[in-house]
Amino acid sequence: MPAAAAVTESMSAPVTAPTAPPSFGAPAGRWYRLNQNRLRATAIGVISLAAFLLVWHLLTTYRVVFFVRFTNVPSPLAVYASFTKAIHDPKFLLHILLSCRRIFIGFSLAAIVGVPLGLIMGRFKLVHEAVFPVAEVLRPIPAIAWVPMAIMLWPTNEQSIVFITFLGSFFPILVNTLHGMSLVDPVLVRAAQCLGARERSIFREVYFPASLPHIFTGLTIGMGVAWVSLIAAEMISGQYGIGYFTWEAYSLVQYADIALGMIAIGVLGLGSSLLIRGAGQLVMPWRAK
Amino acid sequence: MSAMATATPQGHIEVENFSLSYETIDGLVDAVTNTHIHVKPGEFVSIVGPSGCGKSTFLNAVAGFLKPTTGTITVDGERVSGPSAERGMVFQQYSLFPWKTVRENVEFGLKMRGMPRSQRERAARTLLGLAGLEAFEKHYPEKLSGGMKQRVGIVRALATGPKVLLLDEPFGALDAQTRVIMQQILTNMWQRLKISVLFVTHDIDEAIFLSDRVYCMTARPGSIKAEIPIPLERPRQQSVMMSSEFLALRRGLMSLIREESLKAMGGEINDLGMQGLNIELHGHSLVEVL
Ligand SMILES: Nc1ncnc2c1ncn2[C@@H]1O[C@H](COP(=O)(O)OP(=O)(O)O)[C@@H](O)[C@H]1O
Ligand SMILES: [Mg+2]
Numbered sequence: 001m002p003a004a005a006a007v008t009e010s011m012s013a014p015v016t017a018p019t020a021p022p023s024f025g026a027p028a029g030r031w032y033r034l035n036q037n038r039l040r041a042t043a044i045g046v047i048s049l050a051a052f053l054l055v056w057h058l059l060t061t062y063r064v065v066f067f068v069r070f071t072n073v074p075s076p077l078a079v080y081a082s083f084t085k086a087i088h089d090p091k092f093l094l095h096i097l098l099s100c101r102r103i104f105i106g107f108s109l110a111a112i113v114g115v116p117l118g119l120i121m122g123r124f125k126l127v128h129e130a131v132f133p134v135a136e137v138l139r140p141i142p143a144i145a146w147v148p149m150a151i152m153l154w155p156t157n158e159q160s161i162v163f164i165t166f167l168g169s170f171f172p173i174l175v176n177t178l179h180g181m182s183l184v185d186p187v188l189v190r191a192a193q194c195l196g197a198r199e200r201s202i203f204r205e206v207y208f209p210a211s212l213p214h215i216f217t218g219l220t221i222g223m224g225v226a227w228v229s230l231i232a233a234e235m236i237s238g239q240y241g242i243g244y245f246t247w248e249a250y251s252l253v254q255y256a257d258i259a260l261g262m263i264a265i266g267v268l269g270l271g272s273s274l275l276i277r278g279a280g281q282l283v284m285p286w287r288a289k
Numbered sequence: 290m291s292a293m294a295t296a297t298p299q300g301h302i303e304v305e306n307f308s309l310s311y312e313t314i315d316g317l318v319d320a321v322t323n324t325h326i327h328v329k330p331g332e333f334v335s336i337v338g339p340s341g342c343g344k345s346t347f348l349n350a351v352a353g354f355l356k357p358t359t360g361t362i363t364v365d366g367e368r369v370s371g372p373s374a375e376r377g378m379v380f381q382q383y384s385l386f387p388w389k390t391v392r393e394n395v396e397f398g399l400k401m402r403g404m405p406r407s408q409r410e411r412a413a414r415t416l417l418g419l420a421g422l423e424a425f426e427k428h429y430p431e432k433l434s435g436g437m438k439q440r441v442g443i444v445r446a447l448a449t450g451p452k453v454l455l456l457d458e459p460f461g462a463l464d465a466q467t468r469v470i471m472q473q474i475l476t477n478m479w480q481r482l483k484i485s486v487l488f489v490t491h492d493i494d495e496a497i498f499l500s501d502r503v504y505c506m507t508a509r510p511g512s513i514k515a516e517i518p519i520p521l522e523r524p525r526q527q528s529v530m531m532s533s534e535f536l537a538l539r540r541g542l543m544s545l546i547r548e549e550s551l552k553a554m555g556g557e558i559n560d561l562g563m564q565g566l567n568i569e570l571h572g573h574s575l576v577e578v579l
Contacts, residue, residue: 191384194352195398195449196374205397209388286388286429 074256079263082256092245096264099230099242102158103272106165107226114173114222115215121174122181123207135174143168143229147236161233161241168229169222176218180211213287216280223276227269242268299365300452300485302328302351307360308510309346319510320346324360326504326513328453328485333476335488335496337542338506339550344489347511348457351487352378364453374398377446379456383438385430391441392417392426398449416444419481420474436467440474447478454479456488460495469527472499476525493542497521498530505545508552515545 032039053076058064060075074082086092121128143164150160184207192206234243246261248254281288307324310317321343328334338344349355351362353372362369364376377398385394392413399409417423420440430438439459446454456475460468476499479486490496496503497519505515519538521529529535 185384187380187382187384188386190354190372191378191380192397193354193372194374194376194378195445196401201401206386209386212388284388286431
């Protein structure tokens with residue numbers, strides 16, 4: 001009987017097709033076959049990035065005017081030159097550092113408030129009924145629309161910018177956490193209950209981990225919106241920060257710096273969402289592929 | 290394991306005059322009415338009935354998830370008032386915690402009881418070994434086959450040493466071969482642990498093969514229509530299902546269930562449709578006959 005069980009239920013290991021000719025040395029060949037798709041994706045990705053740079057280069061060196069005007073747009077080489085200058089410029093690094101700090105504080109506060117609030121709202125009807133209407137009214141207001149109000153509310157510019165960043169990421173985090181809570185399988189709650197779990201344990205052992213995938217969706221979206229809100233706020237009311245740097249470059253007719261600022265924002269945004277994804281994989285090993 | 294083996298046989302379930310109605314927009318829906326059953330300590334009892342007859346409703350009430358509308362449920366004389374680790378439950382949808390490894394799933398009940406980590410790890414390993422799952426202790430449930438998942442489900446429910454094990458169509462989602470193996474594993478565990486089992490299924494063969502006694506439930510609103518003792522000797526081999534004794538029991542139960550299934554479908558199809566099941570068409574189209 002155990003033998004039969006093993007036959008019907010043993011996990012089938014991913015066996016490579018026996019028909020594939022062993023053209024490489026066996027391990028190298030297998031490595032190649034297993035990673036074929038990823039290798040292809042990487043190669044195509046590199047090629048398409050190179051093509052993008054090439055088109056950019058051609059459009060700017062020939063100053064193409066075709067509906068859009070590339071007359072003043074900096075070339076990739078000009079941007080690279082200003083990049084090499086900027087990384088030795090403590091002021092540029094300070095811009096980046098301050099933006100990152102604002103994101104860190106604003107986003108962390110949003111997560112620290114949003115996730116527990118969402119969990120509690122998902123668990124306790126009364127809290128949900130009380131908080132949800134307010135949240136629904138405030139949610140559609142874009143964080144940028146808060147700028148004047150934030151300047152009035154907070155004594156310093158720094159605080160109002162962090163506040164805007166907080167607001168931007170708060171609602172996606174809250175709403176996704178709530179959504180995760182509403183999808184928790186009630187049968188899992190029952191399973192925990194008849195194993196002797198009480199309210200607190202059910203919250204910690206069932207509701208929270210069950211909602212984690214959606215919490216991380218909220219964190220990822222929240223991080224994106226945090227950057228959008230931050231850059232807007234910095235452009236309007238900042239004296240430092242990568243958004244301010246980009247806007248200032250325009251005022252000072254430093255065209256290469258505009259593109260440099262934009263690329264820096266893109267890279268920072270990408271980096272922070274990768275960080276969140278990495279954290280998600282650490283916290284949710286059961287979802288690893 | 291030792292904690293469970295030394296427990297004196299307990300788990301006397303007594304259900305009297307039980308009924309349960311759901312409140313819906315259209316008013317009260319009687320799911321189960323006027324039901325009496327009992328399970329003696331160490332007995333294996335099944336409830337069979339057509340789907341929708343209220344088997345899950347009844348089992349959920351015994352587990353303590355639903356409150357009876359009338360009647361009482363007691364286990365060893367104590368009234369059931371909510372879910373408890375005394376009554377282990379196995380669900381059709383496996384219901385393992387996806388974020389816990391196989392071993393952590395099995396440990397869950399012991400953790401809730403406050404058992405220290407090293408101790409419960411050891412207990413979980415022993416239990417997984419009995420179910421032939423020791424090699425999978427670090428796997429997450431998603432990676433397991435249905436049969437393995439349900440073995441984990443059973444082991445998890447047994448880990449806390451409950452007095453009673455409740456199973457709601459636990460093998461309903463498994464293929465036929467796996468189901469046979471699972472039935473044997475369940476029988477083995479039950480015989481070792483000597484706890485009371487209340488097993489819900491719509492599979493007549495399964496009910497007869499496993500049980501000491503089978504209750505047959507009527508179509509909705511469900512109530513107990515018949516109680517059939519299964520005097521087949523134990524340990525039972527697969528071959529018992531070919532014996533004339535088994536087949537006679539099966540025939541009896543089958544006709545009881547068939548009546549009830551027809552009744553249940555009649556409610557959906559309407560009276561004509563129900564007659565239609567017995568009408569010979571003689572080459573006429575169904576529309577003509579109607
Ligand atoms: N939460 C509910 N609200 C209203 N009706 C329900 C609910 N749950 C089950 N029912 C009804 O009660 C009857 C019995 O359901 P159930 O106990 O799940 O049957 P079974 O497990 O035998 O298939 C069914 O007709 C079903 O439609
Ligand atoms: Mg059911």
